[in-house]
Amino acid sequence: MIPADTAEAQILELVTPLDSRRDVETVSLHDAPGRILSASVVSPIDFPHWDNSAMDGYAVRYEDIALASATEPVELAVIEDIPAGHSPQKSVATGQAARIFTGAMVPPGADTIIMQEDTERQGDRVKILTAGQPRAFVRERGSYRRAGDRVLSVGELVTATEVAILAAVQRSQVAVYRQPRVAILSTGNELVTPEVELQPGQIVDSNQYALAALVRQMGGIPVCLGIVPDDPAALKTAISQAIAEADMILSSGGVSVGDYDYVDQILSDLGATLHIRAVAVKPGKPLTVATVKGESTPLLYFGLPGNPVSALVSFWRFVAPALRKLSGQRHNWSAPFLLARSRHDLKAGGKRETYLWGQLYATPSGLEFSLAQGSHSSGNLINLAGTQALAVVPIGATAIAAGSMVRVLWVGADLPGG
């Protein structure tokens, strides 16, 4: 058994990311969130595009009003109204001002904006009551970013912020990596699909659904290959099909030491290289990581343990980092750990790094971890609802007391308050 961190590092080494020239497609702006950029993006324009006003007020020449005060205001002639979207028609000369609104272009001749609250309008004249600073409230052309500068990098995940930038630089079509295809197969004679009435000894193949959901949530395309019986020939056929159809393969079950655990043997028969057989984590000890020959690059194969919680924990801890790298994401591949205060006593066996599931709350005094009530057996999926984080009890420790800080693996989507 190798430590979890060692396994994660070894797995990441084995991943060949999608190719930034071959494995790409173009999507529209609305379809871009959740995708990874396959090329960096350069702005064709300056930001701001032109000198513009940050306030509703008056555009003036600072030298005219440098000595203005409430007791000795400076009076200027208002020569033009400039709303946003309007191109100024006149140049502001000495003794003149232009009425201007937020976001509007600063007219030639003017260099400073006086906000409306510091002025007094009288017909076509305006009194300036405060001088302020030279160039105040002028957002200068190109001061945020210059035309020709890179605004987004290859490998960046597109979210609301990146899509706003893409829109602003006038990209209506975006080059992104194609979504990786992840084959999912469940091994076990006892497995049935959810609509089947259970016969003695049968169990529903819940892993197929959980793993497909996780793949989809991470921006991959799950290729669900269904249930495969514990039969070497059937398994060989199914794994061969998975290799032909996918960029990464996940199977669950059949990786322990039982008489019906055939996955490792079949992988060897198919010429795969086995890199990892077991990791010192609970749940999730039996974990097979192998590489098989793909069309152009080696494919990563994860033989996840069959127990429902073990399969999920192995995905969160080991598959997710690999999938992030495979997808073309440039950095932040590793499993995301945070520190939180535990609301409950946490117990473990001490021999393996132990993951206990629960919820994470963002409170004013920091993050707090709340342990799911009920059994933390790897066979018990029924108290997993609402899981957002896994608290980690390190190897060698058998307890973490309520009120102590604990490392947690973030696995949720949204962070609730309270």
Ligand SMILES: Nc1nc2c(c(=O)[nH]1)N[C@H]1C(S)=C(S)[C@@H](COP(=O)(O)OP(=O)(O)OC[C@H]3O[C@@H](n4cnc5c(N)ncnc54)[C@H](O)[C@@H]3O)O[C@H]1N2
């Ligand atoms: N003698 C030993 N026995 C076991 C060891 C060990 O070290 N020595 N390790 C245990 C641990 S830890 C785990 S985890 C399991 C892993 O077993 P396998 O990966 O071989 O999985 P199976 O034996 O096929 O199934 C285990 C369990 O999970 C249920 N299962 C399987 N697939 C699914 C699915 N798709 N959906 C829902 N549930 C599934 C299956 O019915 C079994 O109950 O091995 C221990 N044994």
Ligand code: MOO
């Ligand atoms: O590692 Mo197993 O996943 O403890 O049940």
Ligand SMILES: [Mg+2]
């Ligand atoms: Mg087994």
